[in-house]
Amino acid sequence: MDTYDPDQLHRKLEAIEARMACHERTTRIILVLVIALAVVALGLLLDHLVNRQ
Secondary structure: OOOOOHHHHHHHHHHHHHHHHHHHHHHHHHHHHHHHHHHHHHHHHHHHHHHHO
16 A cells, blocks of 8 residues: 655646646647637638628
């Protein structure tokens, strides 16, 4: 049976937190890129609709 080791638990939690921080940065970058792409697409659509009339 494993004994309770607070230092090992703390190291595991720090490793999980570091991975989550990396994923959070990646997710934020992807979100910004998707929003920028949506703005460009909306701008092109509006330009197309305005020039059509």
